[in-house]
Structures are given as structure tokens and as C-alpha cells.
Amino acid sequence: MATMKDIAEQAGVSQATVSRVLNGSSSVTPATKSHVMEWVRRLDFQPNQSARALASKKSSLIGLILPDIQNPYFADIIYHVEKIALFNGFNIILSNSDGDVNKEKEIIKSMKARQVEGLLIGFADSHSPSINEIRHTELPAVVITQTYEDLDCVAVNHFCGGEMAAKELIKLGVQRFVYQGNLDDEKYDGFLHALHNSGIHKDKITTLDLGNVWYHTQLRAYNNALKFVRENPFDSKTGVFAYNDLSAFSFIHAALDLEKRIPEDYSIIGFDDTFMCQIIRPTLTSIAQPKEEIGRAAINHLLARIDKKLDIKKESYLLPPRLIKREST
């Protein structure tokens, strides 16, 4: 690989001048500039990013840490984030925490060692110790899909999403309600809140706990649902709100396996609006997150932080969810 020194020698200027034309920082004569650029092209020069990072302390690297990159929802986030980052001259270092807080800690450490300029992170667990670590580090960081005090966050309003699901089910004349998923989730709070506000009695609400994890829960969700449907003799239209599409699919599977009808017997609403909602049958009604907007807002906010163009004060963006009606309700 050609270096700036090579360019400088060929062009008959100093290496500093080459650096100047490449960074456009200081002023350079148009003549020498084009002359240098000519050699940059001829030698197909590419600045060595390691050297640049060392000298300028700007690695143009962003760390992306997610709990479950196999989940299509996060895959979409990765897609949009990477796209915008690349457009802004940043590369993405991706790591999967697998929902493991210890692994998450190691990853953060290694990313810092790599001199990433910022971190985009979806925490492994809503009680991860890393949350506090990020709070007290100077490294710019933006949290995605969750919100925490004193952190820059970009997420959909899960509480509001829960409310929307509840209201929709009520509107459909549902008599019995089921929430399937992680109980430590604002969408659960929102769901309950809307239900209570509408005078639904607690007896009418069942909770299927999937625990504080969001990966590889399909089998558990299926068994969970199977048990519920089997043990609760059907008496009236039942509404199910699942904390993500994957678990909603599992519920559908279980209900159909026990020969229930959807949506006649069970109205099911998922969350995330992943592309599979349109692929399965019945197609799944889901609360959509504006994934592209989340990705865009998160990376833009992070870039602004990196450029120190922001107030010290952290801020959260709460994006509105949207109900997408399909065959399952």
C-alpha cells in the first residue's frame, strides 16, 4: 500500500502537504492540490486508518452491541445503522452479547480498546451493570430500543404500544386477555394500564411469563401457549398480546395445533412488525416500530455527540408505534 510519503516524493511536496489536501483542513493552492490528487489516484492511495486513528484519536469506528442479532428486528436495525454510518464515513464493529451481561461487559471493554468513537447499544438485560458503566463513561453512547434515565436513548414508546394493543383488543370485543413475554417491559405496563382504565377486571387478564430474556424463547413460548390454551376451556373470544412477533408466531402455532380458530377464537397481536408478519398465515397484526427511523435517529444522535454538537444533558427520543392490522385479529 502506498503511503503519504510515497505520494509526497512522487509529487515533490512534503508529506504534510499531502495530508492537507487529503483532509481539506488548511488551505492549499489549487495547482498543488490537483497535482497531489493526481498521484493519489495513480498510486491508488488509501490512508492507513490505524495511523490516522492513532494520530488524530479519531478511529471513525462505531461499536454496535446487540443482544440477539439473529432476531430479524435487530437485523433490520443493523441494516439501517450500517448504511447511514458508512455514508458518514464510519465503519461498524458488530458484536452480539447473546443477552449475557458478562459477555456484554467484555465486549464494551474490547470496543473501548479499539478506540471506537461511539457506542450504539441495546442492552443484554434491563438490569445489566453495563447500563451504569455507560452512564459514567465519557465515550459517546446511544441506547437503542430501550430507555433509561441519564442516557441518550432512541426507542419506540413501548408503554404506548402496549396501550394500543389493549385498546385494539377491547375494540374487537375480546373478553379475556393474555400477555405473553417479559414482564419487566413497559409495553406490559401500558397494556395493563389501558385494560384497567377500561374497567377490565384482573381476573380477565392472564400473564405468560417468558422471563427476562429475548432470544431463543420460541420453544418456551410455544409450550407456554400450548399449556394455556389447553388448560383454559374456551368460553369467550380471547385476545393475546405478545411482546414480540416471534413469540406471537409461537402462540399462533400452539393455538392452531389445538384446533382453535384465529381470529375467531383468538385475536393475536405481535410487536416489532418484522417482515415475517406478512409471510406467515394467518398474517400477523403487529405493533410496528419505525426501524429505519430508529436507526437513523440513533446514529445521527451519536454522530452529533461525537462531534460534541450537543448539550451535556442526555436526551431520549421516544418514537410512536403504529398498529398494523392483519388477519390475526
Added chain:
Amino acid sequence: MATMKDIAEQAGVSQATVSRVLNGSSSVTPATKSHVMEWVRRLDFQPNQSARALASKKSSLIGLILPDIQNPYFADIIYHVEKIALFNGFNIILSNSDGDVNKEKEIIKSMKARQVEGLLIGFADSHSPSINEIRHTELPAVVITQTYEDLDCVAVNHFCGGEMAAKELIKLGVQRFVYQGNLDDEKYDGFLHALHNSGIHKDKITTLDLGNVWYHTQLRAYNNALKFVRENPFDSKTGVFAYNDLSAFSFIHAALDLEKRIPEDYSIIGFDDTFMCQIIRPTLTSIAQPKEEIGRAAINHLLARIDKKLDIKKESYLLPPRLIKREST
């Protein structure tokens, strides 16, 4: 962040010695070693990877370039590759080529500038100019999911997979055959080969071309399938082999929308065995790729190349596909 200089000062040794104990290269007295390590711990020292990369020309960075990271199949690949890379002290820089050969070219360029030690790549297109570029570069590179002459490749045997699909459909008593997908694919060749070998006449085989792309083809696949099912009055059991699960789902959707029965009227086989095969109804029979093994083999092979532990001669690993029978056949 503490530097080696800080450690050296605190421990009362030279910076070179600190470097030695950290890299375990040259011999150091156990006493000074533990003494230095003590300070490494106390100051929570993390070597600056930019500096290390610059000095040693080892970035411990691997570039991963894929055409469609939203496809669950590739998401799985990412998952396994990242896991093993991290275990070996490497970080992954991920980029999505979006099936765009120009973007792919830019990405490769930027990864080289980043001093990645190796490249793991699934080409955007089977005729991408980057294929030749990779052939003639000294940067270690391993191609995944496809095979090309004079390149290190790890992939499933697509030809063999096509044969398996054909044989299975024949065994099921299918009279009419459909291939849906990219025609420039060895699984298509294998499919035709097995069909011809069994004396199936060309008239009995229909091809639904999805073009030389493998992303965002769902709608096209659906329309494609809809047209076929509508225009071909049903006379006998029809077997469909789709080049990936996503397009198989689309075909199922179209067939069901036209009130065909699966598998009575249409037997459908997908490719990749993504997790959704078990989630949709009917569950999808699919040719499985050993994704974990592909990821493992690819990254291990790449690491071996990086360590120059390999013959100059490039080699390809062709892994065997496996038929997973489900409800759609």
C-alpha cells in the same frame, strides 16, 4: 486511558518490558512479570489497538461483507462468525453490499484502508468484478456460500442440494416440476440434472426466474407464483423447489391464496432451513445448510491463512446439505 508508559513508570520498568510481559514474546523474570501485571490490573490497562495495529501491522480486525444481512440465513452466519472471531481475539467489521457490486467494491476498499487482516465475503453477484479483485490481492480472504476457482471458499454443495430436492419430489410422485429462483445457481443445475437423469421430460419443468438477486425478492416471488398457479390449470401433483426459504414462503402464500392445498396439490421445498421454516404453517420442508459449520470452517480457514499456516494453493470446502422434511411435502 492508561498507556504502557504509565504502567512502566508506576512499575519502575521500561515501556519495552511492559510490552514484553503483555505479549509474552520474549522472556521476562516471573517477579517483574507479576509486578507489571499488578499495575496493569490497578490501572485497568487496555492496549490501544490503533497503536498496536500501526506498529505490528496486525489489526485483529476481520471484514465481513454480505449481500443481505436482513436475510435470516446471513444473520445466522454473522452470529456464528462473530462468536468464533471474538473467541480468537478478532473483532468483526460488518458491511452490507446490498447486492450492489459498486458498493461492494467501495466496501472492500475501505476495509483494506482499515487494515483488516482478512476478509470474509459473500459476493453481491456471481459475476461481481470483486471476485477477480479478491483473486489477485494478497489480503487473506474466504468466500462463503459460493464457490469460485482459485479462491478459498466454504459453502454447501448447492448442486447436490438441487439433486436432493429433485429426488425427493420424484419420490413423492410429483408429475410437474417448478424451480423458482436465480437461474445462475448450481442448485438449479443439480435440480435439472437429477430430473433429466430420472427421465423427466423438459415439458414437465417450469422455471420461474427471480433474476440474479437475492434480496427483497419476496414480492416478485409472490407475483411470479401467483401467475404460475393461476395460468396452469391443475392436472397433477406439482413439486416446487425454491432457491431459498423466503421465496418458498411466497410461493406457499400464493398457492394458498388461490385455494390450492399443500402438500396435496403442491409439494414445496425451500433452501437454507432458516428458523422460520418451523414457524410458518404449513411448516416448510427445506434443504438445510450447516450454518454453524460454515461459519466455523470459514473463520478458521481465514485465521489459518492469516497465520500463513496454509499451502499457497487455495481450497474449497464443500459441505453436504441435508433434507429436513416437514409439512409442505
Added chain:
DNA sequence: CTGTTAGCGCATTCAT
């Protein structure tokens, strides 16, 4: 506007 100089943090060779 441009050249000279001094690091950035680390690996590594050459002394000792």
C-alpha cells in the same frame, strides 16, 4: 501557502 518537527502508543531491534 508550505515545509519542518514533534508526537500518538506500541512492537521490536540492538545493545548491555
Added chain:
DNA sequence: ATGAATGCGCTAACAG
């Protein structure tokens, strides 16, 4: 076994 010295390729003052 360890310290001193050098350089990786680039950025960023500082001169001129």
C-alpha cells in the same frame, strides 16, 4: 533479562 532507541503512517502545531 531488560533498557534505549527507532519507526509504523499520520495529524497538528509551529515556523517561515
